[in-house]
Amino acid sequence: xxxxxxxxxxxxxxxxxxxxxxxVATLLKYxxxxxxxxxxxLGPVHGxxxxxxxLLALDVWRRRRWSLGRAAVVIGASVLPVAPLWVExxxxxxxxxxxxxxxxEPVAA
Numbered sequence: 001x002x003x004x005x006x007x008x009x010x011x012x013x014x015x016x017x018x019x020x021x022x023x024v025a026t027l028l029k030y031x032x033x034x035x036x037x038x039x040x041x042l043g044p045v046h047g048x049x050x051x052x053x054x055l056l057a058l059d060v061w062r063r064r065r066w067s068l069g070r071a072a073v074v075i076g077a078s079v080l081p082v083a084p085l086w087v088e089x090x091x092x093x094x095x096x097x098x099x100x101x102x103x104x105e106p107v108a109a
Contacts, residue, residue, distance in 0.1 A: 004063050008056040009092050012077075012084035015053045018046040019081045053078050064095060 025038030054075055061071040074091060077083035 004056065004060045005092055005096065008053070008060050009088045011049060011053050011056055012088040012092075015046070015049040015078060016082050016084040016088075018042060018049050019084075022046045023081060050078055053084065064099075066095075 022039065022042040025042050029036055029039050057071065057074045057078075060066070061074070066074075070091070074087050077087045
C-alpha cells in the first residue's frame, strides 16, 4: 500500500470519529449543561482533520489517477458523518486489491 493511501485511510477514520464526537458535543451543548468546551475543542480538531482528509484525497487522486467521479465520491464523503469509514473500508481497499492484481500480471513485451 502506498504511503499516501495509508495516510488517507488513517485520516478518514480519524475524520469520521471526530465528526461524530463533534455532533455529540453539539447535541450536549444545546440539550445538556450548556457547556461549549466540547465544541470549542473538537471543532478545530475536526476542521484540521477535514482539511487534511481533502488534501490527502487529492494527493491519492493524482497518484492513483482516479477518475473525476471516484475522486468526487471520496471527497464528497467527507461531509457525511460516517461516509469516510465507508471510503476507508471499501473504496481504498478495492483500490489496493486492484493495484496488487496489476503487479501480479505479466507485462506484455
